[in-house]
Amino acid sequence: MATITKVSPLAPARFPDLPQLGGVRFATAAAGVKYAGRTDVMLAVLDAGTSVAGVFTRSSTRAAPVLDCQQKLGGDNTGPAAILVNSGNANAFTGHYGQISVAEVTKAVAETTGVPEARVFTASTGVIGEPLPHDRIVSQITDLNAGLSGDAIEAAAQAIMTTDTFAKGASAQVEVDGKTVSIAGIAKGSGMIAPDMATMLVYIFTDAGYDQAALQGAVSAMADRTFNCITVDSDTSTSDSLLVCATGAAGVDATGNAGFDAALERVMRELAHLVVRDGEGATKFIEIRVTGAVSDAEAKTHGLSVANSPLVKTAIAGEDANWGRVVMAIGKSGAAADRDRLSISFGDILVAEKGWVSPNYREEDAAAYMKAQDLVIAIDLGLGSGAATVWTCDLTHGYIEINADYRS
Amino acid sequence: MATITKVSPLAPARFPDLPQLGGVRFATAAAGVKYAGRTDVMLAVLDAGTSVAGVFTRSSTRAAPVLDCQQKLGGDNTGPAAILVNSGNANAFTGHYGQISVAEVTKAVAETTGVPEARVFTASTGVIGEPLPHDRIVSQITDLNAGLSGDAIEAAAQAIMTTDTFAKGASAQVEVDGKTVSIAGIAKGSGMIAPDMATMLVYIFTDAGYDQAALQGAVSAMADRTFNCITVDSDTSTSDSLLVCATGAAGVDATGNAGFDAALERVMRELAHLVVRDGEGATKFIEIRVTGAVSDAEAKTHGLSVANSPLVKTAIAGEDANWGRVVMAIGKSGAAADRDRLSISFGDILVAEKGWVSPNYREEDAAAYMKAQDLVIAIDLGLGSGAATVWTCDLTHGYIEINADYRS
Numbered sequence: 009m010a011t012i013t014k015v016s017p018l019a020p021a022r023f024p025d026l027p028q029l030g031g032v033r034f035a036t037a038a039a040g041v042k043y044a045g046r047t048d049v050m051l052a053v054l055d056a057g058t059s060v061a062g063v064f065t066r067s068s069t070r071a072a073p074v075l076d077c078q079q080k081l082g083g084d085n086t087g088p089a090a091i092l093v094n095s096g097n098a099n100a101f102t103g104h105y106g107q108i109s110v111a112e113v114t115k116a117v118a119e120t121t122g123v124p125e126a127r128v129f130t131a132s133t134g135v136i137g138e139p140l141p142h143d144r145i146v147s148q149i150t151d152l153n154a155g156l157s158g159d160a161i162e163a164a165a166q167a168i169m170t171t172d173t174f175a176k177g178a179s180a181q182v183e184v185d186g187k188t189v190s191i192a193g194i195a196k197g198s199g200m201i202a203p204d205m206a207t208m209l210v211y212i213f214t215d216a217g218y219d220q221a222a223l224q225g226a227v228s229a230m231a232d233r234t235f236n237c238i239t240v241d242s243d244t245s246t247s248d249s250l251l252v253c254a255t256g257a258a259g260v261d262a263t264g265n266a267g268f269d270a271a272l273e274r275v276m277r278e279l280a281h282l283v284v285r286d287g288e289g290a291t292k293f294i295e296i297r298v299t300g301a302v303s304d305a306e307a308k309t310h311g312l313s314v315a316n317s318p319l320v321k322t323a324i325a326g327e328d329a330n331w332g333r334v335v336m337a338i339g340k341s342g343a344a345a346d347r348d349r350l351s352i353s354f355g356d357i358l359v360a361e362k363g364w365v366s367p368n369y370r371e372e373d374a375a376a377y378m379k380a381q382d383l384v385i386a387i388d389l390g391l392g393s394g395a396a397t398v399w400t401c402d403l404t405h406g407y408i409e410i411n412a413d414y415r416s
Numbered sequence: 417m418a419t420i421t422k423v424s425p426l427a428p429a430r431f432p433d434l435p436q437l438g439g440v441r442f443a444t445a446a447a448g449v450k451y452a453g454r455t456d457v458m459l460a461v462l463d464a465g466t467s468v469a470g471v472f473t474r475s476s477t478r479a480a481p482v483l484d485c486q487q488k489l490g491g492d493n494t495g496p497a498a499i500l501v502n503s504g505n506a507n508a509f510t511g512h513y514g515q516i517s518v519a520e521v522t523k524a525v526a527e528t529t530g531v532p533e534a535r536v537f538t539a540s541t542g543v544i545g546e547p548l549p550h551d552r553i554v555s556q557i558t559d560l561n562a563g564l565s566g567d568a569i570e571a572a573a574q575a576i577m578t579t580d581t582f583a584k585g586a587s588a589q590v591e592v593d594g595k596t597v598s599i600a601g602i603a604k605g606s607g608m609i610a611p612d613m614a615t616m617l618v619y620i621f622t623d624a625g626y627d628q629a630a631l632q633g634a635v636s637a638m639a640d641r642t643f644n645c646i647t648v649d650s651d652t653s654t655s656d657s658l659l660v661c662a663t664g665a666a667g668v669d670a671t672g673n674a675g676f677d678a679a680l681e682r683v684m685r686e687l688a689h690l691v692v693r694d695g696e697g698a699t700k701f702i703e704i705r706v707t708g709a710v711s712d713a714e715a716k717t718h719g720l721s722v723a724n725s726p727l728v729k730t731a732i733a734g735e736d737a738n739w740g741r742v743v744m745a746i747g748k749s750g751a752a753a754d755r756d757r758l759s760i761s762f763g764d765i766l767v768a769e770k771g772w773v774s775p776n777y778r779e780e781d782a783a784a785y786m787k788a789q790d791l792v793i794a795i796d797l798g799l800g801s802g803a804a805t806v807w808t809c810d811l812t813h814g815y816i817e818i819n820a821d822y823r824s
Binding site (some may be wrong): 102105137334336348412 | 476477508616734747749756758811812813820
C-alpha cells in the first residue's frame, strides 16, 4: 500500500459544514482490516420508512457486496435500514468466500441494530482478490451501534478513504412545500475511476421523504449526468456504489419536486467533481464541454475520448496548449465528426475552427491560459444539437508513483 | 520537440540485414522540415506493374496525405509507383492548405520521376496542426531521384522516425514455385499507437508478384491480426498508413500462396512488435493471450481492455503481479465474462481460477516472473472458443516525460 502523504493541490481548503439530518446516525471504528492507526469501518443506521435508491458498477467482475446490494434494492422499505462500509479490502474476486463474508457482516449488523437483513447494505473498497477478514469487522459492530450519532458524517467520510488524500462531502438545503429540507453526501474515490458507475463509494442522505421507486429513477438519470461523466484513468472499479437515502424525518414529501431534484443533482455533481479533484497525481481539473454533436450520447463519447486520452492528459500536465491532440482524440472516438466543421476553444480562446488553427490564435495566449489550475476545453462539432460535459484531471508522474507501487 | 536520447531497453541489438529486392529503390534527404542535422524525407520508387495495397487510420480527423492515398488505392497498376514520406510535420488538421501541400509534393515527384500522379503515395508524420513547409521537400526531389539506390532501405527507415528511439526493419524469404522471393519492411511508431490501424507508418516490399486486388484483401485481414492488435497508449494517430508493394521482379506470382502469405504476416507481426518495443517510455513487452471468449472479436475486446488499462500498465512497470487489476480490466471491457469461470496466468504461473486466487499460487513466484523484460499474461474466459492475442508495453515515468513536454 502506497503511503500517500501529500494532499491533492486541487483539494478544497477544508471539509464543508454539512447539515445534521433527522433519521440517520453514523459511527466509525478502527477494525484493522488492512490499515493501522486509522478508522476503516463506518456504520450508518436509517430510520424506519427510509427510501433507498442505488446505482452500481456495471463491471462483469463486480464485488460480492455489490451483487448483494443489487439483489436487495427496491424491496419493502417500511423497516429501518443500515449501511456498513469497510476500506482496505474490496472483497472482490474472492469467490464463494466473498459471499460468506457479506453474509457474516450483514447478519451481525442485523442482529445488533435490529435492522432487517434485507435492508443491510454493505460495501468494501481496497485491494482486490484477498479474503476479507470479516471477523475483525463483526467484532466492532456492538461498539459501532452503541456509538451512533447524528453528527458523525465527517468521521464517516474519513473512514471510507483508501488512496484519497482528503475526505469528500457536499450538501444543499432547499424549500419544499414551505419547509426547509437538507441533503448531505459523502464520497471516496481517487483512482480506478471511469464511467459505467464511476463513483467508487458515495452515500447521500436527505431528511425529505421520497417515493422509493421514483427516487431510483431520478437517481439513475442524475448519475448518468454526474458520476458517469467523470474519469480519472478510464479504469472501472469492481466496487463502485452510490446509495441515496431519503429518511422523511423532515415531514415533507419531495417526490418529483423540481427544486429538490436540482439540489440533489447539484450535490451529486459536486461530489463527482471532488473525486476528480482527488484524482491520483492530479494537478489540473479539466471540464470538457462538447456541443454540436449528432446526439447527446455521441457528445459524451467525444468528451470521454478526449478526457481519457493519455496524450491530451500529459499535454495538460505539461501546460502545453497542444490542441492537435484534442483533434486526434475526437478523430479516434468512433462518434461522428467532420474535420472541417470542428472548432475548439481553451477557455475563451478560440484555438481551431473549420479544420485548421484559428486566424486570430496566438500560442502565447493559450500557453498563459494553460497555467491555470481549472481548465475548460470546449469542442463544437458543428453537426447537430447533441451536448455533454465531462470532467477529468491530468496525467502526471504522481499517477505513476502511486500506481506502480500500490500493492507490493 | 523532446530530445530523445536514450534507446528503448527493448530495442533489438541492431538493425537487421534486409534482403535487397528487385523493383524498388530508395533515397533520403535532410530537408529541414522540422528537425536539424538528420534526414527527414524518404523517396521509394517502384517499377512498372507493382501491386500496391494499403490500410489506413480510421480516424475521422485523418491527415490530408491519408485521404489522398485512400483515393488512389486500387487504381490501374501498369505504370511505376512512388512513395514520398516526411517526418517532423503530420500535415494533419491543416484545412485546405493541407491538400495543397499534398498536391505540390505529388506533382513534383511525378514530374521528376516519371511516375503518374495517381501512383504517387505520400505520408507525413510529426506535429499536428502546423502548415507543412512543402517547398523544403519539393526542393529535394531532384537530388532524391538522382540518388535512388536498391540498398538504402535502412536509411529510409531512419528518415521516417519521429520520437522513435531506433529504426525498425524486418524481412522474410520464402520459396514460391521453386524460386526464392523476399519480403522486406520498415516501420516507424512509438506513441499515439492504438488499433484502428495502429501502424503509424509501415512500408513493406516484396519482389514476388501478387494480384493487386487479392493483395489488398490479404493485407487488410493480416493488419487486423497484427498492427490492429497493438497498443501503446490507446491513442489513434491521424496519419497511420501501411503500404505493401509487390514488384514482381523475381518473376514469380505469389497470389494466394499460403507460404508467402504466412511469411508476409510474420513480417507484419514483427514490425508491429518493434513498434511496441519502442513504445514511449516502455521497459516491458507484454503479450496478452485471450482464449475461451464467446467470439474472436470479444477476445480482442478483453485483450485490448487489459492492454490499455493504465492501472495494469503501471503495475507491470512496478513489477507488481497485481492480477486484481487484470480482473478489473476484464470486468470493465463490456465483453462477456463470468467471474467464476475466469482463469489468469502470468507466464506458466496459474494465478487465478474459478473466481478466486489459485490454491497453489505463491506471490513470490509471480513477483520473480514479473522481473522479466518480456511477459505473457494468459486469460481464459471459460465461455467459448474465441481467441485473440494483443501486444502492449508498460506505462512509466518515461511516457510522462516524453509527452508532458513534446511540443513546447
